[in-house]
């Protein structure tokens with residue numbers, strides 16, 4: 001016999017409004033916090049420079065964030081599974097060029113965009129296969145594909161360049177146009193963002209990404225098709241990087257062999273600032289999108305305040321470290337709160 | 347010795363001449379097993395006998411090297427755990443397999459959530475179903491709470507709920523009761539009986555023999571991966587079963603030596619951690635084994651953690667051998683001669699992908715260093731010594747810990763701390779999940795350590811173990827020390843009364 005409670009087992013009623021609310025609230029607060037930082041920054045800038053929030057100003061702000069939001073959304077899917085995709089910058093560059101080349105030769109814009117997305121899907125599949133089949137960490141695999149894709153891009157593009165003049169007018173106009181202050185591109189990114197968030201929350205496949213990032217071994221035992229899910233995450237990530245390439249072309253009209261190089265670090269920063277944990281299993285695409293918005297806005301805020309843009313990198317770095325510190329502290333707090341709850345419940 | 351299958355129903359699930367090896371380790375050799383509907387079947391054997399391996403073969407985790415799995419008499423091949431689940435086989439694994447970031451409800455229904463239109467997850471139905479399951483098991487766990495930070499007992503409850511959440515034809519449970527209280531076990535057995543009466547086949551593993559006799563009709567025994575017997579339990583005694591498992595008669599289970607306690611080695615004064623435990627004071631003398639009893643959740647583990655310095659204390663002091671310990675600093679506790687064998691060994695006690703040798707060696711880094719370098723020879727001989735003393739079953743001492751059976755992993759943690767030759771040893775549930783043979787061995791060891799002058803504080807939920815081993819029993823109830831009972835007065839009644847708060851001491 002073991003030490004027992006008397007056998008009138010306590011049929012306790014299940015507590016409502018318990019720990020989750022707490023955790024849920026914490027995470028919502030995490031996103032809220034970025035939003036607040038963002039708004040304060042904008043308000044301060046507006047106070048210092050009343051021209052900052054003109055229609056064009058707002059539009060620029062959104063346009064700058066759009067491409068990063070899109071790529072960060074895809075990256076979030078991968079990071080949730082406890083992996084990473086460092087090749088997104090290269091994928092963006094090569095698909096932008098492919099789309100541009102097609103348009104330069106008088107092709108149809110819809111076909112050009114499709115081409116960019118398909119190219120992204122191809123590289124996403126490649127990454128996904130390598131990561132899910134090989135027993136090699138994603139960091140190493142995608143560092144490899146980063147260089148491979150960039151290498152192919154350099155050989156293919158050479159010293160060629162695509163400029164806005166090579167592109168159909170409608171395409172370029174679409175890239176900079178919008179409904180008053182809201183650019184068309186931002187609307188597309190928003191649609192992708194909302195759809196992805198909805199999928200992650202309400203569909204089995206989405207929840208399984210969190211599950212397998214949270215505990216890969218348990219995911220296998222729960223019968224989750226782990227490889228298939230990882231492959232899917234990378235494919236979508238690649239597709240969005242491809243789409244971002246087409247958008248890049250529409251927005252800047254200017255593509256060469258160096259386009260998008262180093263971009264992966266910005267993307268990863270946005271995701272981390274947005275509260276997506278690198279250890280997998282937690283975070284949201286909304287957080288990542290807010291992270292992207294915050295980081296890109298620093299770029300516009302500093303010049304508006306007359307501060308040299310050499311500060312941009314340093315400030316981004318500070319934001320990053322701050323975000324990690326906050327996440328760590330919050331995690332510890334939550335853990336100890338949950339522990340205490342245990343002690344009482346038992 | 348076999349079931350009269352020509353008269354009864356056909357087996358739902360059967361294993362025929364299954365063999366499975368991991369490298370040089372032959373975990374299963376020509377094992378056969380038949381599970382009949384409406385029957386609870388026990389699987390018995392020592393640590394490392396192959397019980398979990400057999401279960402994982404049934405569940406589609408491992409593919410057998412030879413032999414067949416038969417479902418309704420037809421040979422099947424499970425390509426993964428999903429296949430087995432789709433065939434109606436629910437499994438509770440020995441080690442909890444939860445997603446720490448996800449809610450309890452999501453943990454239970456992952457992979458087969460209730461759906462609404464367009465195959466979207468019905469979150470409300472998921473939560474309601476979880477609430478219903480929790481009620482069926484008689485526990486109060488918030489379905490929305492993340493699994494992170496759940497106690498081992500609660501993790502086990504979630505695992506059980508997971509297995510019960512679909513209409514399984516076969517329910518397989520690998521030591522589901524190891525961390526549960528008596529009332530929780532009673533609840534679980536109630537649910538299992540109901541399932542059995544509805545015609546489910548149940549396979550049950552436990553090292554607590556009385557549980558096997560309580561709920562099972564037949565038992566299959568394994569020894570060193572080989573099938574020994576499948577037979578009805580009616581007419582068998584616990585001793586018969588033990589003899590089947592270990593192949594010999596056992597020595598006395600509680601070999602306690604009488605000692606005269608020496609001076610105080612561990613002194614805890616007014617220890618408090620807000621909201622967890624309050625005003626806990628006690629002494630442990632050299633040579634003494636002090637039992638710390640109480641219900642699961644009474645705060646015993648938390649006291650041990652605070653004494654050792656893993657958790658900070660809000661008030662009070664801890665003195666080891668006359669040295670006051672710094673708050674929240676396990677390293678000073680270790681330096682003062684304190685050792686703690688934690689309850690959650692897998693998470694807190696082991697580096698899973700390091701070798702047995704290195705795991706045991708970790709605590710001795712100070713003593714096995716020569717001229718600033720690790721003395722690997724010394725580390726190896728020290729580790730071997732303790733691995734042998736505790737009868738750890740392994741192929742090579744350089745194998746990683748995650749290849750060991752659950753019970754053998756526990757022995758490695760024990761070895762790791764015993765190897766520090768502590769002055770004060772705190773053991774938290776030292777024999778949970780350990781087979782009867784080794785249990786005797788652990789008891790003998792504790793008794794020997796005490797006789798050697800070590801002060802031992804033993805936390806245990808196994809009342810006979812407390813009564814059999816402790817010189818003095820401390821009892822906790824809801825975060826307070828409610829009684830101190832000398833060996834001569836300690837009975838199940840007196841300890842239980844204090845543990846449930848029915849008396850004031």
Ligand SMILES: Nc1ncnc2c1ncn2[C@@H]1O[C@H](COP(=O)(O)OP(=O)(O)OP(=O)(O)O)[C@@H](O)[C@H]1O
Pocket residue numbers: 368369371372373391392393394395396397398399400440739740748749750751752753754779781
């Ligand atoms: N993945 C693996 N790699 C190598 N050896 C393994 C592996 N899994 C199990 N083994 C070995 O197989 C044998 C049987 O292990 P198993 O886990 O089935 O024992 P068990 O009967 O469940 O014991 P316990 O009561 O301790 O849980 C052990 O010797 C173990 O070391």
Ligand SMILES: [Mg+2]
Pocket residue numbers: 397398399440520751752753
């Ligand atoms: Mg086992």
